[in-house]
Amino acid sequence: MTLCIIFTNIVVYKTNIHLKLHILNGNMYYIFALLSTRFFFRIFIIMSDTTYGIHTLNTEINISKIHTLHYLELKPGYYNDGESHDFWEMLYVISGGCTVTTATASYELQQEDLIFHKPNEFHSLYCSRDSYTIVFVTSFDCKSRIMRHFNDQCFSLPTELKGLLRKVISESRKVFSYSSTNGKNFSFSVRSDAPVGSEQLIRLYLEELLILLLQKKLLNLPEMREYLPKEQYDSHLVREIIRSLETNVYGQLNINEMIKGLHYGRSYIYSIFRASTGSGINDYYNGLKMEEAKKLFRESDMSVTDIAYKLNYSNPQYFCRVFKKYVHMTPLVYKNSLLS
Numbered sequence: 001m002t003l004c005i006i007f008t009n010i011v012v013y014k015t016n017i018h019l020k021l022h023i024l025n026g027n028m029y030y031i032f033a034l035l036s037t038r039f040f041f042r043i044f045i046i047m048s049d050t051t052y053g054i055h056t057l058n059t060e061i062n063i064s065k066i067h068t069l070h071y072l073e074l075k076p077g078y079y080n081d082g083e084s085h086d087f088w089e090m091l092y093v094i095s096g097g098c099t100v101t102t103a104t105a106s107y108e109l110q111q112e113d114l115i116f117h118k119p120n121e122f123h124s125l126y127c128s129r130d131s132y133t134i135v136f137v138t139s140f141d142c143k144s145r146i147m148r149h150f151n152d153q154c155f156s157l158p159t160e161l162k163g164l165l166r167k168v169i170s171e172s173r174k175v176f177s178y179s180s181t182n183g184k185n186f187s188f189s190v191r192s193d194a195p196v197g198s199e200q201l202i203r204l205y206l207e208e209l210l211i212l213l214l215q216k217k218l219l220n221l222p223e224m225r226e227y228l229p230k231e232q233y234d235s236h237l238v239r240e241i242i243r244s245l246e247t248n249v250y251g252q253l254n255i256n257e258m259i260k261g262l263h264y265g266r267s268y269i270y271s272i273f274r275a276s277t278g279s280g281i282n283d284y285y286n287g288l289k290m291e292e293a294k295k296l297f298r299e300s301d302m303s304v305t306d307i308a309y310k311l312n313y314s315n316p317q318y319f320c321r322v323f324k325k326y327v328h329m330t331p332l333v334y335k336n337s338l339l340s
Contacts, residue, residue: 007154060214065141069172069188069202074098074133079265082124088147089117089139091125092157092165099126099319100154106234107154114164115154118147126265129196136169136268140206147252164209171202238276245285252312254267255281290326293319297335306329 067087074096082101091100093109100107100115102123107115117123127133157165176188189201217272244258259269272283287310294305308319322330 012128015247031151059144060146061142061144061210062205063140063142063203067139067141068137069168070135070137070174070178071169071173074127074135076127076133077129078127078130078133080266081330083224084120084122085139086119087139087141087151087232088119089123090193091115091117092136094132094136096200097128098133098195099136100124101126102152103210105152111155112157114157116152118151136165138168138172138206142210146214147210150210158213161209161212164205164212168202168209170203171192171198171205174198181183200202234272235276241269241286242279245281245288249288250311253285255285286322287326290323293323293331294327294334297331298338306336307331 065087067085068089071094091109093111095111097108097110100109100123102117102121107113109115174256175191175194177191179187199321245253256266259266260312270280274282277284279287293307293311296302296310302310302322305316311319313319313322320331323334326336329337
């Protein structure tokens with residue numbers, strides 16, 4: 001074996017010698033130099049036969065473009081008519097609540113919930129009328145096949161990943177300035193004083209967030225919450241409405257307030273309720289009250305006026321008109337028919 005050592009940049013500091021180390025032919029040479037008291041050099045050479053290979057790192061997720069990065073404060077009752085686009089979108093609810101509807105499902109998002117929309121998926125947004133809703137929305141190009149695991153996904157963001165999302169939001173504020181038209185059409189542009197490297201940090205933080213979410217998803221951790229398909233969720237909404245009506249049969253339910261609490265538009269709630277029951281909400285509610293009135297007539301000796309008041313009708317005459325509409329006879333005739 002031919003041993004070839006090259007010494008360069010020899011620097012003497014009092015009694016120490018610093019030698020530049022060279023790697024020759026893939027071998028590593030460790031050189032130790034000691035300076036004797038007589039200023040003679042004694043050099044010990046140890047050669048390692050270890051060779052070093054090269055490994056190309058695999059890139060699971062690569063975000064190539066950013067289309068939107070918006071931190072939005074949405075007014076109570078805000079809605080959009082829906083959209084679709086050929087890139088990914090991720091929406092995170094910082095505070096408040098909203099309803100997101102796609103072609104196949106509806107999702108009730110609460111604080112700290114996260115939803116993904118795959119490319120070309122139609123989606124619309126409706127916010128609660130009770131308070132402001134603050135959301136962070138980003139959309140991006142990513143052709144990585146592994147992104148398919150985010151299709152139709154909505155879940156609570158794990159606590160340990162919130163810091164990453166805060167970094168994305170923080171960097172986006174340094175890089176971009178925002179504007180909107182009529183509170184619905186949003187755009188952004190790069191700031192002239194954007195810090196160097198901030199755009200790259202946004203991409204890196206987003207990619208890290210997606211990778212860590214994938215690791216959790218593929219391990220089936222409980223944070224990944226599943227949601228009902230649209231048809232099942234509509235049935236769930238109707239059952240919730242009916243439960244509220246039945247619970248308040250002796251009260252005076254404010255139907256408009258109840259609908260607001262469902263975080264859906266009035267017309268949408270009315271349409272799915274009629275499609276499921278064959279009647280409107282007010283008609284259904286009055287029908288429940290009249291069935292309860294018939295039960296009271298059968299099981300008690302209460303007067304027509306007493307039953308009207310018990311069912312929260314302040315005007316007994318109006319109660320009689322409603323009763324006749326649903327039962328096809330007056331309350332008194334119905335009561336007498338039970339006695340006969």
